[in-house]
Amino acid sequence: MKIAFIGLGNMGAPMAANLAKAGHAVTGFDVAGATAEGVAQAGSGPGAVAGAEVVITMLPNGAILRSVADEIIPAMAPGAVLLDCSTVDVDSARAVADQAAMAGLGALDAPVSGGIGGAAGGTLTFMVGGSEEAFAKAKPLFDIMGQKAVHCGPSGNGQAAKICNNMILGVTMIATCEAFALADKLGLSREAMFDVVSTSSGSSWSMNTYCPAPGVGPTSPADNGYKPGFAAELMLKDLGLSQQAAETADADTPMGQRALELYRSFVEDEGGKGRDFSAMLPRFSDRSRG
Ligand code: NAD
Numbered sequence: 675m676k677i678a679f680i681g682l683g684n685m686g687a688p689m690a691a692n693l694a695k696a697g698h699a700v701t702g703f704d705v706a707g708a709t710a711e712g713v714a715q716a717g718s719g720p721g722a723v724a725g726a727e728v729v730i731t732m733l734p735n736g737a738i739l740r741s742v743a744d745e746i747i748p749a750m751a752p753g754a755v756l757l758d759c760s761t762v763d764v765d766s767a768r769a770v771a772d773q774a775a776m777a778g779l780g781a782l783d784a785p786v787s788g789g790i791g792g793a794a795g796g797t798l799t800f801m802v803g804g805s806e807e808a809f810a811k812a813k814p815l816f817d818i819m820g821q822k823a824v825h826c827g828p829s830g831n832g833q834a835a836k837i838c839n840n841m842i843l844g845v846t847m848i849a850t851c852e853a854f855a856l857a858d859k860l861g862l863s864r865e866a867m868f869d870v871v872s873t874s875s876g877s878s879w880s881m882n883t884y885c886p887a888p889g890v891g892p893t894s895p896a897d898n899g900y901k902p903g904f905a906a907e908l909m910l911k912d913l914g915l916s917q918q919a920a921e922t923a924d925a926d927t928p929m930g931q932r933a934l935e936l937y938r939s940f941v942e943d944e945g946g947k948g949r950d951f952s953a954m955l956p957r958f959s960d961r962s963r964g
Contacts, residue, residue, distance in 0.1 A: 675698050675699070675727050675728060675814075675815070676699050676701075676722065676725055676726050676727050677693055677699065677700045677701070677727070677728050677730065677784060677815070678699075678700075678701050678702070678703070678716075678722040678726035678728075678730070678740055678746075679693070679700055679701070679702040679703075679710070679713065679722070679729075679730045679735070680702070680703050680704070680715070680719055680722060680723075680724040680729065680730070680731045680746065681704060681731055681732040681733040681734075681742075681927055682702050682703075682704040682708040682709060682710045682732075683706075683732065683734075683789060684703070684731075684793075685709075685732050685759075685786070685789075685793045685808075686702075686710070686759075687708060687709070687710040688705070688706075688710070688790070688793040688794040689730070689732060689759070689793050689797070689798075689819045690702050690710040690713045690730070691710045691711040691712055691713065692708060692723060692793075692796045692818055692819055692838060692922060693818055693819065694710070694711065694712030694713050695712055696818045698815075698818075699714075700712065700713045700714065701713065701714045701715070701716050701722045701726070702715060702722060703715070703716045703718060703719050703721065703722040704719075708953050712734055713768055718755070719742055719745045719746045719749075720745055720746055720748075720749035721749075722746075723749050723750050723751075723754075724745045724751070725750055725751055726750070726751065727751070727755070727811075728754065728755045728757055728811065728812060728815060729750060729754060729755070729756050729757065729866070730757045730758075730815075731743075731744060731756070731758045731759065731760060732759045732760055733758075733760045733762075733913075734760070735760070735762055736760075736762035736763045736765070736766030736767070737766070737936050739758060739760055739762050739766055739767075739770060740766055740769065740770060740953070741768045743773055744773075747773055747774055747777050747779065747922050748777070749800060750779055750870040752778050752813065753778065753779070753780070754778075754779055754780070754781055754812070754926070755779065755780035755781065755782060755808045755811050755812060756770070756774045756780070756781045756782070757782045757784055757808075757812050757815070758770065758781075758782070758783050758784065759784050759786055760801070761784065761785045761786075761836060761837075761911070761912060761913050761915065762783075762785075762833060762915070763833070763918050763919065764830045764833045764837070764915075764919050764922070765830075765918075765922065767783035767829060767830045767832070767833045767889030768830040769914075770783075770919070771803075771804065771829035771830070771902070772829075775816065780804070780805060780807065780808035780811065780814070781804055781808065781829060782802055782803065782804035782808050782809060782812055782829075782832070782833075783802070783804065783830060783832040783833050783899050784800045784801065784802040784803075784804075784805045784812070784816070784823070784832050784838040785800075785801055785802075785832055785833055786798040786799060786800055786801075786820065787799045787836070787839070787914050788820070789903070789904055792820070793819070796818060796820065796821075797820060797821045798819055798820035798821070799821065799822045799823070799824070800816050800819075800820050800821055800822070800823040800824070800832070801824055801826055801831075801832040801833075801835040801836050801839075802804065802816075802823055802824065802825050802826060802831075802832045803826055803827060803828055803829045803830050803831035803832035803833065803834070803835075804828065804832075806825070807829075807850055809823075809825050816937055821923075827957055830910075833915075834919065836912070837912055837915045837916040838916065840909065840912040840913070840916065841912075841913060841916040841927065841929075841930040841933070843879070843880065843909075844909050844912070844913050844933040844934075844937060844951070845929045845930060845933045846879070846880040846881075846953060847880040847884075847886065847909075847952060847954060847960070848879040848932075848933055848936055848954055849880075850876075850880045850881050850885075850955075851869075851886050851952070851954040851955040851957070852887060852954075852958050853867075853871070853876070854867060854886065854887055854955055854958070854959075855955065855958035855959045855961075858959060864887045864889070864890045865890055866905050867887075867890075868881070868885060868887065868890045872885075872891065880944060880952070884952060885952075886952035886953075886954065886955040887955060894952065895950035895952055895953075896950070896952055896953075896955070900949045900950040900952065900953035900956070901949075901950060902948070902949065902950045902951075903950035903951070904950060904951050905947075905948065905949070905950065905951065906937060906940055906941050906946040906947065906948075906949055906950065906951045906953065906954075907946075907947055907948075908951070909937050909940050909951040910934070910937040910938055910940075910941050913930060913933055913934040913937055914934060916930050916934075917931055917934050935951070935960070936954070937954075940953075940954065941945075944957060
């Protein structure tokens, strides 16, 4: 298949390289001049998308996605599919899908989970919004770049699934970290805390698979000095998107709102930038109630 790939950053470059390795003809463009293995380089977005059957974007945010869409949609081949894998706000995803539909193109929003390791290893999970027809066309590409693609409904629903999942993740990680810090102060060993909670009703992915306490449970970023993993600032971005969506949809999300506030303080004022999002545990450990 002839594929264009716009945005060859930490995630986009390995994803594009995996498509090229699988035998697809991939042409890439990144405004910063980034490249990817096996990918031909174009001098502009419109130059990259000309004649492509599928155009993949992997960009930092919704505003940039909208401006890239304005540039590339008029240059896309009739019937081609615009497949956005970035994590963006639901409104931008739906606006870009409408714009593509008006130009006679297919569109999918397909944010991912799995991080940089999943992008390199071709083991991402895609949460996809858009038509059945566009999903069927992109499915072979999801199978190369990832291990699972869930069709969540019409345009925007992929982003909706992603931010709801990550709102739960942010909240459960904070709850797990504050409970560890309380357990420490109550004289409970971290090992005992893990053994009880991981097999009890307080269990979660944050505790069982990504335990924020070093030396306890399976290996996680806590065992590597809290090097990301999933950086706190990316969690902050996703929590911001979930609150933006909750505002638009008039949904009451007090725990998501509080998680956003805590990650914002952590990233902006408490040295959390560049650390894994599970480094909330040392943050709580260092604090007292007041
Ligand atoms: P990144 O900043 O490394 O890559 C984004 C790339 O887009 C950069 O190389 C940048 O130069 C390029 N770009 C910006 N504006 C452009 C334009 N107008 N035209 C062409 N290229 C442009 O970010 P990343 O870590 O690769 O993340 C990309 C997306 O994936 C984000 O939406 C992020 O939230 C999401 N995501 C990231 C991870 C992760 O672990 N890094 C995990 C899941 C989802």
